[in-house]
Amino acid sequence: MNRRKKILIADDSEMNREILAEILGEEYEIIEAENGAEAVAVLQSNRAEIDMLLLDYVMPEMDGFQVLELMNRQRWIEDIPVIMISAESSMTYVEQAYELGVVDFIKRPFEALVVQRRVANTMLLYAKQKKLTDMIIEQIYENEKQSSLMINILSHIVEFRNGESGQHVLHIHMLTELMLKHLITITDKYPLNNADIALITTASALHDVGKISIPAEVINKPGRFTPEEFAIMKTHSAIGAEMLRQLPAEYAEEPLVKTAYEICRWHHERYDGRGYPDGLKGDEIPISAQIVALADVYDALTSERVYKKAFSHEVAVDMILDGQCGTFNPLLMQCLRDIAPTLQQKLKNATEESRTESRIEAISMEVMRRSELSVSSHPMRMLERERLKYGFYRTVAGELWFDYSRAPSMLTLSPYGASLLGLDEVIVNPGQNEQLRSHIDEDTLQGLVRALRSCTRDNPAVEYDCLLNLDGGEHEVRVLLRTVWSDDEEPRYVGVIGKVIDRAEEDSGSEMPDWMNTHDLQTGLYNRHAAEVRIHEHIEMNPHGSFGLALVRIENYAVLNESYGGEFGGRLLRYVAERLRLGARGGDILAQAGDDSFLVFFEYRRSALHVAEWILTSLEGFYEDIPLAVKVGMAYTNAGEPANYAVLLATAERTLEGMDTAEQLCCVHVENTEGEDDK
């Protein structure tokens, strides 16, 4: 962590950059940018390494404010402190700069010492904030570990005396957590956040603490209790609660202790009011106690006791759902029914360690998400970049798309996919996500993992047929996967993008060809070959229709791509594709025609020129502050004339090539071989 901090200096005057570099060069590593656009390009590719930006205001390409606006939009401003340095002294500029999030404003002429101090102070401030974030996470981790440890020791002592296996507390813990997490997805009747769930889950370990006061000969008696013994046994819930209530006041007020009190006292109450000690009814019983009660019953049924054998998981669930073991909240019954299929496996997998770890991880993530703590660690920045990069895919409507990044482990679903599965669009740590796992069984998951392992960078795509739980039932699906690899010399697997196709829907349609082979992966449009097949089909159905074929080219794409970084080019293509897609009508065929060009094939009613004009209009304006320039070359046939794809395409290509620099649009009628310029 002791690397020299890096400062990016963006100023169009070489003298000015050099003066700053001279003043700061001893202490920091300096990177220079000649204008705003160059600064943005550096930020785009090396953001995680830049510790500060010194920004001039008046610059060609993009000025300082435009850079700041973009940094705000991309939320880079949250991670990278910016100091503006300018000869502009009017307060309006200074004010606007602060509004746009600069940390400091230094006016020319500046004193070398002041620049050094202000830069150093800002660095210190940001480093402190980062350290503070780390410390808080560390603290939470420690606290969590300590209190879990203490509670587990205590509850194991109780269990040991009860002659129960050490697994009981663990199972109650797991079950409580699973039930709660599922409960909040099926109802908002109980306002529980993640912290509440963690609290209840932790407190559940103490539910039987009162048994410490029950005589050993009662507790460990083989065979059934006499009524007297049962009466003694029943006192454990009130006694446990009393023990907690009598804790010194400073502890008794703790949320954990209060929750543990509820659980201890009321985990033998029954929903119909026939439980003990207080005979509470329905939701008079706190939800924490209701859930622990159900977990306790399930675990009692599936465990061997001195007086009974263990029931199987299936029998236990049936008995509870059947009402043989008392009355429970119908919502909790539904929870149990929902989670039952995967419950057994999860309980088996549960080990003390993984449980603590996964919760600590969850809390850390929660802390990281809080906006008041600047997200400044490298992996989280990467996450942000990934989010932008694939943001496009999430907007594809009506399809179950996903992308998965490996580090940090995160799954993003298309909005449609998320609603179909009833999941969040973004799932951190999908491997640990119970809801996600309820859609996919262990065998299928292993199969997917095997399919992915067969991929290489040169052979990145694979298909996998399997059963998925979609929309409340099992569906035969085909999963199309394309692995994503790093650009390093030794390519590393960094993630997957993919799509899930329901085979039933696929069969009912004409034919669903391999998506990866027919589409451009960057923009999701048809590739040229696939477009050709479809256009042929279209023309065959109506050989004398009125057709148009437009080629749309982004001007200076290579130059833009070069000067704004590789990711920019991809984003620009996706943007243009999206604009075209938004404007396209039902029968239109859109395709990626070349590195910087798109193909639009359409059948028109009144005028082909109108369609071409629509294309130009839809692409007018700016993209990320860069004016978008496109040229459209179009060829068309009139109704009643024979149409031919190859001729249309060749004519459109020739038209596009033949346009001079100022022309934006040129339409040519193909019937006349010379080409009649309609423009």
Place this chain on the structure above:
Amino acid sequence: MSLQTCYEALGGSYDAVRQRLPSDRMVQKFVLKFLNEGSYDDLVRAIEAKDAETAFRAAHTIKGVCLNLSFDKLHDSSDALCEALRHGWTDEAPKLLEPVREDYERTIAAIRAFAAETGA
């Protein structure tokens, strides 16, 4: 010729720049570098072409560098031109360029004389 005399000759404030920059060596380095500052040529070309935006930026750069180096006279004339061009072209610009030319040439002459004497 000392740096101080050079500053007097070009109409700057040596004391002011020494307060801001930490060493004579650094001041000297950047004063000499000013000979290679290309913004003045850009400015002249842009005024000829009536390209207000480029002229504004060039004048702004000269003004900023002069502020840093305390070349007061050139700062004042380039600042006047810069402000005139802030909101687009004005026919005042070529007139305002004249004092900038005068001050620039005077500045360059003083630095050249200084450079010749110190052998830098």
